[in-house]
Amino acid sequence: MNIVVAMKQIPDLQQVRIRNRQPVLDGVPMTFGSIDKNALETALQLKEAAGGNVIVISAGTEELEDTVKEALAAGADEAYLVLDDELENIESSVSAHLLAELIKQIENIGIILFGEGSGDNYSGQVGPRIAEILGLPEVGYVCDIELEDSRVKVTRSLEDCEEIVRVNLPAVLTIMADINEPRIPSVTQILKAGKKPKQILEVEDIGLDLKGDKKIITLSSLAPENKRKQITVKNGEELVDALLTEGVIRR
Amino acid sequence: MDLRLSKEEELIQKAARDFADKMIVPIAELIDQDNHIPEEIFEALGDLEMFGIPFPEAYGGGEAGYLSYILAIEELAKACAGIAVVISVNSVGLSVINAFGTEEQKKKYMPECMTGKKIFSFAFTEPGTGSDPKQLSCTVTKAGDSYILNGNKRFITNAGFQGPMVVIAKDSETDKASAFVIDKFCEGYSLSEQWNKIGAHGGPLYDVYFDNVKIPEGNVLGRSGEGLWVLKVAMIYGKIGLSGLFLGTAKAAYEEALAYAKQKTHRGQPIGAKFQHIQISIADMAMKYNACRWSAYNLGFTADTVKDPNQLLREAALTKVFVSETAVEICKIAMGVHGSYGLMKDYKIARLWGDVIIGPQVEGTSPLLKILAAGIILGD
Numbered sequence: 001m002n003i004v005v006a007m008k009q010i011p012d013l014q015q016v017r018i019r020n021r022q023p024v025l026d027g028v029p030m031t032f033g034s035i036d037k038n039a040l041e042t043a044l045q046l047k048e049a050a051g052g053n054v055i056v057i058s059a060g061t062e063e064l065e066d067t068v069k070e071a072l073a074a075g076a077d078e079a080y081l082v083l084d085d086e087l088e089n090i091e092s093s094v095s096a097h098l099l100a101e102l103i104k105q106i107e108n109i110g111i112i113l114f115g116e117g118s119g120d121n122y123s124g125q126v127g128p129r130i131a132e133i134l135g136l137p138e139v140g141y142v143c144d145i146e147l148e149d150s151r152v153k154v155t156r157s158l159e160d161c162e163e164i165v166r167v168n169l170p171a172v173l174t175i176m177a178d179i180n181e182p183r184i185p186s187v188t189q190i191l192k193a194g195k196k197p198k199q200i201l202e203v204e205d206i207g208l209d210l211k212g213d214k215k216i217i218t219l220s221s222l223a224p225e226n227k228r229k230q231i232t233v234k235n236g237e238e239l240v241d242a243l244l245t246e247g248v249i250r251r
Numbered sequence: 252m253d254l255r256l257s258k259e260e261e262l263i264q265k266a267a268r269d270f271a272d273k274m275i276v277p278i279a280e281l282i283d284q285d286n287h288i289p290e291e292i293f294e295a296l297g298d299l300e301m302f303g304i305p306f307p308e309a310y311g312g313g314e315a316g317y318l319s320y321i322l323a324i325e326e327l328a329k330a331c332a333g334i335a336v337v338i339s340v341n342s343v344g345l346s347v348i349n350a351f352g353t354e355e356q357k358k359k360y361m362p363e364c365m366t367g368k369k370i371f372s373f374a375f376t377e378p379g380t381g382s383d384p385k386q387l388s389c390t391v392t393k394a395g396d397s398y399i400l401n402g403n404k405r406f407i408t409n410a411g412f413q414g415p416m417v418v419i420a421k422d423s424e425t426d427k428a429s430a431f432v433i434d435k436f437c438e439g440y441s442l443s444e445q446w447n448k449i450g451a452h453g454g455p456l457y458d459v460y461f462d463n464v465k466i467p468e469g470n471v472l473g474r475s476g477e478g479l480w481v482l483k484v485a486m487i488y489g490k491i492g493l494s495g496l497f498l499g500t501a502k503a504a505y506e507e508a509l510a511y512a513k514q515k516t517h518r519g520q521p522i523g524a525k526f527q528h529i530q531i532s533i534a535d536m537a538m539k540y541n542a543c544r545w546s547a548y549n550l551g552f553t554a555d556t557v558k559d560p561n562q563l564l565r566e567a568a569l570t571k572v573f574v575s576e577t578a579v580e581i582c583k584i585a586m587g588v589h590g591s592y593g594l595m596k597d598y599k600i601a602r603l604w605g606d607v608i609i610g611p612q613v614e615g616t617s618p619l620l621k622i623l624a625a626g627i628i629l630g631d
Contacts (some may be wrong), residue, residue, distance in 0.1 A: 067258075115425075185266055188308070188313055191314070194258075
């Protein structure tokens with residue numbers, strides 16, 4: 001069984017500086033979104049439990065060919081990539097079409113894993129869109145997976161409860177960040193990552209027109225500005241009163 | 252000239268950083284207080300192959316080069332200088348075995364010292380010698396097909412861990428120094444109490460006593476009577492590790508001061524935004540750290556590309572002097588940014604001061620290393 005993990009190349013957020021409410025990306029190395037790494041770790045644990053092959057899929061700029069070494073070092077067996085410098089800041093529907101075409105090239109797929117949202121825009125759309133394109137079942141907010149022959153038992157972490165569902169394979173699962181702790185690769189795994197197999201496609205091979213009219217253009221994805229109230233208190237009693245008034249605590 | 256790191260170097264740096272953030276930072280204060288590093292940390296570092304980054308794959312190493320080694324040591328030292336000390340000294344032992352060892356010695360000692368379960372020591376310094384090899388008083392006497400070792404060694408890092416030790420001792424007949432590999436805790440091997448050094452806690456330091464330690468002839472390292480060559484190579488690779496180590500402590504001090512300047516307020520405004528002298532301090536630290544960084548990375552690159560031992564020794568000595576002394580300057584500025592709080596042991600910067608202040612005096616003082624480097628420069 002092949003376990004496919006979709007991962008998105010993003011700048012290393014730990015090294016991004018903010019100037020005038022805009023990220024400064026010059027010289028920042030590329031990596032994958034943190035929840036994507038949880039999805040990869042899930043795939044690696046499933047492989048360790050039941051065997052199979054872990055395949056990373058991704059679409060991005062030429063730099064991705066280097067970035068994918070991080071996933072291959074962590075334990076993925078091979079990678080299917082679409083590389084094109086036009087693939088910067090592409091909208092979710094385009095990503096979904098590109099990745100769906102990559103998935104079609106892979107045989108014997110059991111599970112397709114996504115992080116619940118990407119590390120940059122966190123739209124959370126690509127997984128469900130791909131399920132729709134490929135006509136596969138999709139389960140979101142996954143916090144636990146148990147393999148059962150041709151099905152999986154999946155626990156979903158909902159706001160105030162957990163839901164357990166069974167789903168036939170192949171299926172698309174989108175993973176919560178707290179499902180696991182991604183492993184750290186060893187030095188040898190890092191050095192051997194570049195030698196693992198990679199299938200590289202160009203956008204032309206897939207037949208998409210990236211330069212055509214874009215349906216959605218993201219203008220901004222900033223968090224709303226929070227104005228601090230800056231309430232001054234003189235003692236603990238006043239602090240408690242202020243917290244009660246603001247609804248932070250209740251009697 | 253391309254100064255960018257390769258993706259592999261970036262990932263090794265990141266692996267060390269991620270491990271440090273996850274496993275070391277939460278217990279760094281405890282390591283400092285207890286002067287003890289939990290064994291699980293060494294085993295986990297062994298699993299990541301952090302003990303063997305530059306050494307040949309054939310003997311269990313990563314074969315990733317000395318630049319990668321410096322990048323990893325920097326990240327580990329930033330979290331805990333003591334852990335970086337243990338790895339750096341272990342690497343000194345591995346380096347000399349790799350350079351001078353027989354195939355049998357390499358197979359016996361190198362793989363086990365890359366797992367974190369066995370850790371190398373290197374024993375040269377003695378109570379009466381300092382760094383002067385001519386005053387060695389540890390002696391070996393030939394007895395049949397073995398040597399008998401007697402004497403004391405001072406300030407020996409990692410001497411309390413299981414594993415091998417390289418010992419430099421003088422042959423009582425020829426009066427020439429030779430290098431030997433022994434197993435620590437063999438018959439006749441004993442230790443002092445642990446020295447209570449100012450910083451880099453967790454990297455344990457002992458005096459070692461040899462009382463008729465029997466060394467098989469096959470444990471001579473390199474050619475008999477050529478122990479000072481082994482010492483020279485040990486000095487080179489020791490300085491590479493220490494350059495990465497004090498770069499890491501410098502960065503820790505710089506980042507600590509930067510965070511403090513952003514967080515500490517004066518009349519509602521962060522001191523970094525309000526006071527020019529804090530801003531100048533930040534700029535000074537950034538400038539000095541950058542100079543150290545490129546200097547140390549260049550040493551890693553040099554170690555990966557230059558074969559001439561004199562050139563490498565010169566670069567290693569000068570880089571260690573520059574980085575360790577500049578790290579002290581950076582930490583002093585960082586303490587200044589903290590004001591009176593910088594003098595309190597409750598603040599991390601006080602721990603970092605203990606870590607950096609040892610730099611210019613360990614593994615060859617700055618004056619000694621400058622004289623050594625000048626001798627090479629003048630002789631070229």
